[in-house]
Amino acid sequence: MAVAQAKQDALAARLAGLSLPQGGWSAPARADAQARLASMGLPGKRDEYWRYTDPTTLTAAQPTPAALFDAGDETPLFDGIDRVRLVFVDGVFDPTQSDDPAAAGVEFLSAGADIHWAQGLYGVLEARGQTPVARPLAALNTAAATEGVLIHVTGRAARPINLIYLHKSESSDAILHHCVKLAPGAELTLLENGPAAARFNKVLEVEVADGARFHHIRAQGRDHERRAVTHIFARLGAGSLFKSFTLTANGVLTRNEAVLELTGDDAVAHVAGAAVGDGDFHHDDTVFVTHAAERCESRQVFKKVLKNGAVGVFQGKILVQPGAQKTDGYQISQSLLLDETSQFLAKPELEIYADDVKCSHGSTSGAIDETALYYLRSRGVPLRQAQSLLVLAFLAEAIGEIEDEAIAEDIRARLEAWLGRHGG
């Protein structure tokens, strides 16, 4: 299908602003991604998949500048957790602020070493994820990324790896592409936090081999004006586990896509998110889960707390392919609207081609429970604290998807602090 001229022009303008990497082991994957991109064009406002979120600022040739945010002397997230810290400043790895990556078995896309295991992964899952729905911003990422981590885990990683994204320049435009490959039976916890840049495009490709376990917890930082589009592409082998949780607080625009493919029997994939927005906040969770094997379980749990005109979007799909019998699919998307100006737009979808499956989905939008609020207050709990308790209760199912209790507690504390600052 020919791509409209306007889209071609937009793509040309976007690519002109980038210096595309040449040569190296990733060159064929990048060339393929460029070809995909040329046939798809960049997303536009009229695209069905971008119906609720305007991609204009994500596709523009230049990023919209974003004011820097000072969190004061607040303790960094995950600080109490023994982890390997790898710091990226506006999308560029900074070894001076980081722990030793080599000791943790982390390599870098920027190193460009000649023959590389990531050849079978870089851009591969992204390419698979382009059907049935096009995700051009992910292809753009594969074509243009110069930085990112490559992690090949063969055993049980001793410590979580924490990617910390600092935003220091008001006009930074960061593109990061990470690949994680878990060998059979391997296990890794990946932590990510920080705003990253004025505009951030990130792809994470995760290959979870048979019996491997991958835990992912990220917090998208509080810079109000930052914009981000992120994609997670994961492929799960038999009996493997994938669990991803995202906390998003503030941010004028965030689009988080997760494309998960359960290809081995008995695999488990959970993806969850808690988003809190006050005012100029647009948060979009777009999820596509494909069941291509038997007895797999998938869960999508997304909760949003919105006030002062904040907008939440959820597009979630469960696709059960022929033969994927005994699939157990669950999807819930809910919003808590703290006033009448906020908005939640949801498009839950099920598409099932097997007859022996259990799939459920639900989507709700509601206000805070006034009776519960009165009950708490009648016991002496002040209004704001009572509201905070009820908001956290609303988010509990999503936070409950984090297995590690110390990490969950850290996330909970952040949410409480945020609610404290934003009036309950």
Add this chain to the structure above:
Amino acid sequence: MLEINNLHVKLEEDDKVILKGVNLTVEAGKVHAIMGPNGSGKSTLSYVLSGRDGYEVTDGSATLDGVELLEMEPEERAAAGLFLAFQYPVEIPGVGNMTFLRTAVNAQRKARGQEEMSAGEFLKVVREKAKALKIDAEMMKRPVNVGFSGGEKKRNEILQMAMLEPKMCILDETDSGLDVDAMKLVADGVNALRDAGRAFLVITHYQRLLDHIKPDVVHIMADGRIVKTGGPELALEVENNGYADILAEVL
């Protein structure tokens, strides 16, 4: 302790008048009972005293130890020592019963300028009081009132009362839906709290609760007013003859 004068209340939403001049004084150390037909305004009185939204006070006052209650936020009334055991305890999914209790206890302490209770001390006290009410540890871990039976909810209300140690306790039909054993537990819980500095206002339909919690004064409420006040014998009269005779007499 509690003094209600000429209290008139209507619904905020429409013009329906529910309380039409309630006068009631409860002295420290005493147990007062309010009986009355369904719809006479007993729950409304308890809600208005505890500060629930949706009602408009058009006249009158209600003071606790001389301080006007009706101007205060619900949490301020609680901190001042008022407690309502709800006729229909509220379910709060996602908030653990233990967290809820501890938050409430510490919020009230803070409001009164006292130090927070340590986690260890709190646990010790709550375990002891829960045990007396036959509330097990598993129930404390569950979300507030979610999946509790009717009797469990009522016992949970009494546990909250025991932990918060209010000076003015209002119990709205705490006996309804309880079997004899559960009622005994609840009554024991209330009796354990009786002392010279504390007062109770027990709303009930039945003499049977009053067999266990002996009232000093019994009031009959009808159509938004206290229409008759007497001693414990008044409750027995209601038990034997219903409200018809009393209402006929006063109207």
